[in-house]
Amino acid sequence: PMENTHGDFSLSEEMAAGSTAFNALAGYVFGGNADGKNMEMTTPVTTTSLGEMRFYLSPSSTDDSLYPTFPEPLNEVDVDDKDASPKVTLLQIPASRLAVRRFTGFVTDGEVCRQKQTLLEQLDLDGRNADIDVPHGSIVPHVIFQYNPPYTLPVVRRNEIGVPMNNPTNANANDVDEEEWLASSFEEGDDDVSPSDY
Numbered sequence: 001p002m003e004n005t006h007g008d009f010s011l012s013e014e015m016a017a018g019s020t021a022f023n024a025l026a027g028y029v030f031g032g033n034a035d036g037k038n039m040e041m042t043t044p045v046t047t048t049s050l051g052e053m054r055f056y057l058s059p060s061s062t063d064d065s066l067y068p069t070f071p072e073p074l075n076e077v078d079v080d081d082k083d084a085s086p087k088v089t090l091l092q093i094p095a096s097r098l099a100v101r102r103f104t105g106f107v108t109d110g111e112v113c114r115q116k117q118t119l120l121e122q123l124d125l126d127g128r129n130a131d132i133d134v135p136h137g138s139i140v141p142h143v144i145f146q147y148n149p150p151y152t153l154p155v156v157r158r159n160e161i162g163v164p165m166n167n168p169t170n171a172n173a174n175d176v177d178e179e180e181w182l183a184s185s186f187e188e189g190d191d192d193v194s195p196s197d198y
Helices: 011-029 109-125 171-185
Strands: 002-004 041-048 053-057 088-090 098-103 143-146 159-164
Touching (some): 011 053, 011 088
Antiparallel strands (some): 002 053, 002 088, 041 053, 098 159, 143 159
């Protein structure tokens, strides 16, 4: 995976930074890299609560190494230049366990706040507050997953918000939770499944 990071911005600057970050990452994927190589991008595109936008890359089908390599980004940017493209960095993101809530529509700051609050309230109702992977009293970080192209109608857009959860200490209890969740979440013939659905 790769990540794009930008600093603190006001609301209007944040919206502009989102499209600028997307363009910088897309530029890297579609040939704006040290090798001039076009790569396949997978969904989702994610944005963290810190404002980091991430695209996920698939290793080449011919690259069967344990640690695939990707071309280096072109980041010859003057730090003082406010019109410069944001920096692109390659990162390996470790696996993590998330509690996830699916929602439709546009991903706005207000909608993210509503969906996160609903998810946290549901975790509280389910008695899972203690499983949230943050120190007591700390702000709970989140990550937004967006699966659709920008021209998709809001009513059919697929988005998710996730918060970090501790890994269970009892594997058998985890199996029961997953079985209950799978039984209640999907109807017969529902094949719209993403990696965050498991």
